[in-house]
Amino acid sequence: MINRPNALMIDLLQASLLCSVPILISAYALSTEELIFIEVFDLSGSIGALSVAIFLAILSPLKDPHDRPIDKFIWGLSLSHIFIFLVCVSATIHLANRPNDIGPIIAYSICGYILSVIFFLLAINYDKVQKTNNSSLQFEAHNSFLICSGTILSSSIFPVLFIFTLSPDADLPLFNPIALIEVLDIQLIPNINIFSVSLMSVAGFWCTSVLLCKKNQLGHDSNFFIDIFLAIYAINSNFFIIFWLFTAQNLSKFLEGCWSNALTFIFIYIVCFAVSKIKMTFKFSANWGTIFYKSIFAFVIGSVGYFSFKSIVPSSVMLFPLVGLALMAGFLAYVARLELQIQKRTAEINLEREKSDALLANILPKYVISDLKHKGFSEPRSLKNISVMFTDFVGFTTISQQISASKLISELNEIFTEFDKITENFASERIKTIGDAYMCVSGLQNSEQSPQQNLAEIALQMIKFLQTRNLSNDIQWELRIGIASGDSVGGIVGKTKYLFDLFGDAVNTAARMESYSEPQSINIDDKTYLILCENPRFHFAKRPVTFVKGKGNMQMYFVTEAEKNV
Numbered sequence: 001m002i003n004r005p006n007a008l009m010i011d012l013l014q015a016s017l018l019c020s021v022p023i024l025i026s027a028y029a030l031s032t033e034e035l036i037f038i039e040v041f042d043l044s045g046s047i048g049a050l051s052v053a054i055f056l057a058i059l060s061p062l063k064d065p066h067d068r069p070i071d072k073f074i075w076g077l078s079l080s081h082i083f084i085f086l087v088c089v090s091a092t093i094h095l096a097n098r099p100n101d102i103g104p105i106i107a108y109s110i111c112g113y114i115l116s117v118i119f120f121l122l123a124i125n126y127d128k129v130q131k132t133n134n135s136s137l138q139f140e141a142h143n144s145f146l147i148c149s150g151t152i153l154s155s156s157i158f159p160v161l162f163i164f165t166l167s168p169d170a171d172l173p174l175f176n177p178i179a180l181i182e183v184l185d186i187q188l189i190p191n192i193n194i195f196s197v198s199l200m201s202v203a204g205f206w207c208t209s210v211l212l213c214k215k216n217q218l219g220h221d222s223n224f225f226i227d228i229f230l231a232i233y234a235i236n237s238n239f240f241i242i243f244w245l246f247t248a249q250n251l252s253k254f255l256e257g258c259w260s261n262a263l264t265f266i267f268i269y270i271v272c273f274a275v276s277k278i279k280m281t282f283k284f285s286a287n288w289g290t291i292f293y294k295s296i297f298a299f300v301i302g303s304v305g306y307f308s309f310k311s312i313v314p315s316s317v318m319l320f321p322l323v324g325l326a327l328m329a330g331f332l333a334y335v336a337r338l339e340l341q342i343q344k345r346t347a348e349i350n351l352e353r354e355k356s357d358a359l360l361a362n363i364l365p366k367y368v369i370s371d372l373k374h375k376g377f378s379e380p381r382s383l384k385n386i387s388v389m390f391t392d393f394v395g396f397t398t399i400s401q402q403i404s405a406s407k408l409i410s411e412l413n414e415i416f417t418e419f420d421k422i423t424e425n426f427a428s429e430r431i432k433t434i435g436d437a438y439m440c441v442s443g444l445q446n447s448e449q450s451p452q453q454n455l456a457e458i459a460l461q462m463i464k465f466l467q468t469r470n471l472s473n474d475i476q477w478e479l480r481i482g483i484a485s486g487d488s489v490g491g492i493v494g495k496t497k498y499l500f501d502l503f504g505d506a507v508n509t510a511a512r513m514e515s516y517s518e519p520q521s522i523n524i525d526d527k528t529y530l531i532l533c534e535n536p537r538f539h540f541a542k543r544p545v546t547f548v549k550g551k552g553n554m555q556m557y558f559v560t561e562a563e564k565n566v
Helices: 004-030 043-058 069-094 099-130 134-156 158-166 177-183 192-212 222-247 251-275 288-310 315-363 366-375 396-402 405-425 451-470 505-515 526-532
Strands: 381-393 428-434 437-442 479-493 499-503 521-524 538-542 546-548 552-554 557-561
Touching: 004 099, 004 192, 004 222, 043 069, 043 099, 043 288, 069 099, 069 134, 069 158, 069 315, 099 134, 099 158, 099 222, 134 158, 134 222, 134 251, 158 251, 192 222, 192 251, 222 251, 315 366, 381 396, 381 451, 381 499, 381 505, 405 428, 405 437, 405 451, 428 451, 428 499, 437 451, 451 479, 451 521, 451 526, 451 557, 479 505, 479 526, 499 505, 505 521, 521 526, 526 538, 526 557
Parallel strands: 479 521
Antiparallel strands: 381 437, 381 479, 428 437, 479 499, 521 557, 538 557, 546 552
């Protein structure tokens, strides 16, 4: 049996291998004799970017519902590149008279950004390997677009900053891209090479995941593979900037290559964003003890990052990026908390709606509920070939006088609750109870069986339930049951207190069938008999023609379960 620390280490190694394969494929495909992929890395830049990410993770006002450090780290990585970009902008402004220092700063920034994306790639692979809850995976999807947006900045803005520092007197329209393209005679052509290498790297990642991971461990989550593709594409695009910086024939070609790469990336970025579903789950928590320790840890990590950046840029340069990063983080935190509140309110509303729907389902038929939801009202309907059943307890008046009111209500509640379950099992609905009388109907909703068979089955189940219950109960309950079939009209009665009721000959006849029934017997009319007479489930006993009040002479039948089915 593998203990937890070993299992976590195995997961980390597996994620590292999954992360390494696409990077190695890209490194091999993009490296040339002039520049090898691994040579672009600046250790100090990487430490600086990583320090910013950890610093943000420690002080993050956001919390995953399961409070996992990896989610905070991913969030920190997604924002660290913004700080790095602002460092470059601030350095360009402060060091405009020192053009030789701008190149190393841009390289430092790009290297730090590349490492941030690599760590992001490692983090989402580790999280996916662990196969954690879905909410965190959706959270990652949002951050993948945020962190990869840095490539848009690095490939479109950094080249302009570089040209600005190297050619300050060239009088180029740097802040007018269209005019700059015309002046430098730039031809923007999609960079298919970087795109193709990125696709090839993702294919290598997929093959590795098939070999390493358990069946369906990574699944077929399209959003996850979009995250992987964007991260790899961002790494390759930023390597291309450094590669082109060393190999471009002139500044015009350098800008042409970078902007062509930027336009291609922006197009792919928008396409991926359009097909991705973005949902965020955040949680804010304020615990003073936790905040204290976080502050201490953040100070230490922040100091490491500060001295790392100080080795390449003056302290004054970092003021503007820090303010910008704080504003960005605060804005994102506010938006996140706002969205969390919206999600909570939506969940509460949905819960209350479910409760109200369940309550309505207990008192109204489904088609009436549907009418009320969509139209605000429900018109009376003519109901064809339905079957109506009435039940009544034998000797109810005598029993009610012998027991307390609370005992009587408890008994009726227990019995009618079971009657409701039986009724629902046969696609039928209770209409109402009046004292000890129970009325239900079948035929208001679709059913595999006829309404008449449904009610006959219900009646038999009710009698069996009472027989079993009477064996262990002091009060002996017996039913008279009547069933009739025909046409009726159904609709809501009242405006302030909704009550669904049935009106028509079938209802009146069913009430008469119950009155002329006998204890623990099911009495049906001739219409119900004609529909059920050939059903082998039931046995019928023909009764003498009887005069029924309000109906005249009627032929009635007792229904029991056929002996072979007993």
